[in-house]
Amino acid sequence: MTAPSTSAPVPTVAATPAPAAEHRVLARYLAAAVTARLADEGARVAVVLVALERTGRASLGGLLIAALMIPHVVAAPVAGAAADGVRHRKPLYAAAFATYALCLAGAAELIGRFTAAAAALLIVAGCVAPLLLGGLSSLLSELAPGTLPRAFVLDSTTYGVAGIAGPAVAAVVAGALGASWSLVVLGLCVLAGALAFLALPLPVRARGRRPSRTTASLGGLSVLVRRRRLGAVTVTSGLSQLGLGALPVAAASVAIHTDQPALTGLIMSATAGGGLAGALLCLRLRVLHRRPERVLLICTGAMAAPLLLTAALPGKWPLLLLFALAGLIGSPVIVALFAVRDREAPPAVRTQVFTLGAGIKVTAAAAGAAVAGLATAHGPAPLLAAIAACQLVGAGAGALLLPAGRRPGTVADG
Template sequence: MHGFGRYLAAALAARFASEGMGMAVVLLALERTGSAAYGAYVLTAWLAPHVLAAPLAGAAAARARRPRLFYVATLAGFTTAVAALAVLLGRAPVPVVIAVAVLGGGCGPMVTGGLSSLVAGLVPPGARRDRAYGWDASTYNAAAVTAPAVVSLVAALASAAPAMAVLAASGALAATLAASLPYEDPGAAPLYRQPGAGLGAGLAALWRVRELRAITSATTLAFVGIGSLTTTSVLLAAGLGSPGAGGVLMTAFAVGALTGSLTLGRITAVEPGRLARWGMAGTGVALAAAALSPSLAVTAVLFAAAGVCDGPLLTATLRIRSEYAPDAVRTQVFTLGAGLKLTAASAGAALVGLTADAPAQALLGGIAALQLAAALLHALAAARRPVEAATEPSAASATTPVGPRTPGGP
């Protein structure tokens, strides 16, 4: 596990910066222009490039002659965009600000799936790698818990600009740590220089490999609901007589997700597909119960329970991508999967905006239904057909090599 500790630190620092951007951009826009809508437009420009940049970033990372330089450069570009927005937002012409946001957002896939794809080169296959993905998943959840809180605190004590400066500093730390990681396995072929993988190869793998198709389709559907959860929690809290307590519900969900990734997510004895289905189904049941809750306290407990179930889903997803992604398109599979989920979440946020006049309990019930539907979709998509099952061993050995080739390894 050479360098894995430094990897976790780099991933946490990068994802802290990414998770804090949503709140920081809106607060800064409100502070300088008086318009939260302007911040929402900038945030949209930040998020929109993710799915488009994902295959480009994955293919470029796979073909990079110097992968260390590529990863450090993309993290540095991400950081520079955060710092530039801290200076320009509300001061420079709108097209300039939007352009900076688009460029920074284009580096986003490397902060999420791109970094996660490095785990396979740092930890040998088996139970240790499965546990490593549990730790990697926990960096997402830890960032989701801490980043909004830190941004809010710094903005309250000083202003939103210093809050964005904190995010930029965290991104710079991530780039520095990424420069110290090992990117090649001595005695084996370079891990990330894989010739011949075109831009469509990762998407083709997501469709052709049954396990990848199942987890990608299911999590994309689930994230349509998760993307609308923040807005719905605000409406739900207001309906329960506690305006402004939506943040409490989302914090409970995030803390639960962190707990779930550090506990249930580390269960390596359970097949990851089954763990993913249990996670989505459990999240759906807990959110359905929360939709019927009569008080904020009970709702917060149920949101935390939903988070605990959601926590191991990311771990299971990372394990499936690592195990079944062909080596030549591993990074593309990771970046595309992350990009599709983020796009689905953005679509969910837009949908709930269009239906915000509906009762909050009904909206939350719809989110719960999407989680249950995603669990069912995964079960159906992952089911082995008789003909496929009969030919599975040869197909798997031909198309889904697992992990880097280490001396004496498989």
């Protein structure tokens, strides 16, 4: 059921795509989304590799990653408002793709030589990144309205593919050509995504009724506060990512304590692989689209179980299986989150809601990684327990905020 909103939809100058054409449109969209998100994931690894190669300081790499990730939540409302306010969105998104690509290539030359300038470029990249994450997802209701649940599921798989392929591309290119080339190649991936995006039939908005002054001034943040379902899933996903952002650090701690250096990459690949498999299974879960907010809360809380068991079961293969299980259980969370945003976001601030939600998740993950980095001396068990606790706290907080006894989109929610 689609949630009614208090804001009138902004009309568009385009017809709804025919069902047969939607598959081609969705394929182009997925190509653009995968390449952009692959670069976003890979850049976090490539930046550290360049810093190590040029300066030998891993701490510098951490600071540069923070420069790339932290601006997401600050810039997300501005980027979303820009996308919601323009009639011609293709030039805006294409500029975001090009800016991100050029900033990665520029940072490749400046890290270790003019590091402050490199940090400034990465901050700019972090400011446009929300359009390549949540901003792209917000377009699916226009690009594939006839197959929207399937489109959200496939869109969620792009994060799993990017999580696996992005760091792998960065590592392989760095080993073959040098660390700085890994950032250049990732920038080229973003440009390839821009070409796929420009081939999308994105409608031009007609001149319609402007959004109310209150909605325009408060934007997506006020919607997150006023619409309790949207606020509940946003709080849950933010607290969940606060824990999951520490997962790479916990994986590295596990590898160190077991004297198996390769285990870090294996753990992250197993988690991402489980998430990818789970996303494909979501195509068969009808309840996911009927009650997405409840599925999100249940799956978020359930992720705690395999994460806690990792500290108790010895052996590499049981460990990898548990991390894959955590990824599998957590995969419906992304799809459910997209579904709730799609139902609850008013058309006038739709992109703002998607970009702000994605920005909160990215920034929470960055904060989790930073806190975990300070706690590595205590070993992997406390880190994994803290990650599991974040899932339980997130699910509990969302359950408290979620309105009870009403169907999505009722007047009482708004």
